[in-house]
Amino acid sequence: MSAVPNASRPSRRKSTLFCAVCGFESPVSDGWLVVSDGDERTIVCPECGHAADHRTERSAPATKCAD
Secondary structure (H helix, E strand, O other), X not given: OOOOOOOOOOOOOOOEEEOOOOOOEEEOOOOOEEEEEOOEEEEXXXXXXXXXXXXXXXXXXXXXXXX
């Protein structure tokens, strides 16, 4: 048996976030609504409003801004 290396799967960036409710997908830094309130950060789906991630700023991964 021989394995075909991911030839049939489309490539996605590692930082792609998926909405569990509507299926929207996009890199965290592109398209998602990021709401910060004090030391908390929530990432909200722009399509359906589902809170995909909520955590304190200290534990949240850094998002890169496009220059």
